[in-house]
Amino acid sequence: xxxxxxxxxxxxxxxxxxxxxxxxxxxxxxxxxxxxxxxxxxxxxxxxxxxxxxxxxxxxxxxxxxxxxxxxxxxxxxxxxxxxxxxxxxxxxxxxxxxxxxxxxxxxxxxxxxxxxxxxxxxxxxxx
Amino acid sequence: xxxxxxxxxxxxxxxxxxxxxxxxxxxxxxxxxxxxxxxxxxxxxxxxxxxxxxxxxxxxxxxxxxxxxxxxxxxxxxxxxxxxxxxxxxxxxxxxxxxxxxxxxxxxxxxxxxxxxxxxxxxxxxxxxxxxxxxxxxxxxxxxxxxxxxxxxxxxxxxxxxxxxxxxxxxxxxxxxxxxxxxxxxxxxxxxxxxxxxxxxxxxxxxxxxxxxxxxxxxxxxxxxxxxxxxxxxxxxxxxxxxxxxxxxxxxxxxxxxxxxxxxxxxxxxxxxxxxxxxxxx
Numbered sequence: 001x002x003x004x005x006x007x008x009x010x011x012x013x014x015x016x017x018x019x020x021x022x023x024x025x026x027x028x029x030x031x032x033x034x035x036x037x038x039x040x041x042x043x044x045x046x047x048x049x050x051x052x053x054x055x056x057x058x059x060x061x062x063x064x065x066x067x068x069x070x071x072x073x074x075x076x077x078x079x080x081x082x083x084x085x086x087x088x089x090x091x092x093x094x095x096x097x098x099x100x101x102x103x104x105x106x107x108x109x110x111x112x113x114x115x116x117x118x119x120x121x122x123x124x125x126x127x128x
Numbered sequence: 129x130x131x132x133x134x135x136x137x138x139x140x141x142x143x144x145x146x147x148x149x150x151x152x153x154x155x156x157x158x159x160x161x162x163x164x165x166x167x168x169x170x171x172x173x174x175x176x177x178x179x180x181x182x183x184x185x186x187x188x189x190x191x192x193x194x195x196x197x198x199x200x201x202x203x204x205x206x207x208x209x210x211x212x213x214x215x216x217x218x219x220x221x222x223x224x225x226x227x228x229x230x231x232x233x234x235x236x237x238x239x240x241x242x243x244x245x246x247x248x249x250x251x252x253x254x255x256x257x258x259x260x261x262x263x264x265x266x267x268x269x270x271x272x273x274x275x276x277x278x279x280x281x282x283x284x285x286x287x288x289x290x291x292x293x294x295x296x297x298x299x300x301x302x303x304x305x306x307x308x309x310x311x312x313x314x315x316x317x318x319x320x321x322x323x324x325x326x327x328x329x330x331x332x333x334x335x336x337x338x339x340x341x342x343x344x345x346x347x348x349x350x351x352x353x354x355x356x357x358x359x360x361x362x363x364x365x366x367x368x369x370x371x372x373x374x375x376x377x378x379x380x381x382x383x384x385x386x387x388x389x390x391x392x393x394x395x396x397x398x399x400x401x402x403x404x405x406x407x408x409x410x
Contacts, residue, residue, distance in 0.1 A: 111286070
């Protein structure tokens with residue numbers, strides 16, 4: 001399985017990447033939404049998962065998920081917002097725009113694995 | 129003794145680098161209390177010596193243990209997920225067919241900070257077969273502190289990250305400053321009471337479902353046996369008992385039988401025992 005991590009913080013991409021690699025994902029990275037769209041365009045098929053920060057330069061995560069949801073060939077991508085944005089209306093907006101899950105920073109490795117479990121993206125879904 | 133500033137700084141930087149969680153100044157006690165068992169296991173007299181050694185060696189396995197010791201304190205919502213799926217898909221629908229008074233009574237026997245009983249209520253609300261039913265949920269714990277927390281129903285950002293689907297958060301919670309509070313309509317459905325499992329139970333009536341997960345592991349064999357026997361006495365003959373994944377009744381109290389429920393298991397009272405039980409009562 002492949003996962004695209006979209007975050008302008010290299011440290012955060014590393015933390016998320018390590019968690020995902022630990023459960024068998026091949027990790028791809030992008031520093032903002034625009035770059036992430038380019039990564040998706042260049043792939044032979046969509047990744048199973050995208051973990052998306054909200055606040056990023058050039059194109060933010062909300063715009064990115066909106067763009068992804070416009071494209072039928074990317075319909076199978078599970079989208080998870082991973083962000084410090086924690087207001088109720090932001091979570092509601094992200095879900096309405098097509099995000100499947102929402103993980104608020106900071107988070108523990110277990111919290112991320114539990115979200116993947118909810119999304120059916122863990123190899124053994126009771127292994128948390 | 130308390131942890132030295134140098135040791136605290138090392139641990140704080142390690143945890144921040146590995147988990148993005150920031151241990152604020154003032155959390156020294158937390159670091160100390162969580163690392164004491166690791167320090168002892170590694171043969172060090174105190175946490176400072178352990179951390180000093182760790183900062184020299186930087187063994188990846190030991191570093192990971194430290195991070196885990198400091199980040200795995202929160203109880204999850206829908207903990208282990210499978211029992212709650214079994215509740216919604218198997219146990220609730222089965223009981224819904226057999227209860228003409230449209231009432232279910234549930235006991236959560238070690239409710240800790242409240243995530244489990246509230247998860248049970250949220251699962252019941254998601255079960256179409258129980259629409260319009262009365263759910264009586266009694267949640268008990270030994271700790272008054274935990275009961276107070278549970279009744280308040282307020283959880284930190286870190287706690288609501290744990291196993292709670294975002295759609296459920298949006299539907300059943302509201303913001304309370306930096307925290308999240310479970311809606312009053314859910315809080316009002318749970319009755320929290322103080323109870324010591326190792327002592328005779330107070331009058332509570334009879335339950336259709338009992339959750340007693342991850343608590344028997346702390347008891348010795350005779351206590352486990354005694355608790356399981358007394359649980360049988362407060363359960364409906366066709367009731368369902370949920371234990372933790374690492375717990376079982378086999379060899380402890382064989383009056384129970386393990387029955388598969390979805391990808392999980394529940395424990396039911398063996399039929400012969402039910403008959404004998406009621407004979408004893410009369």
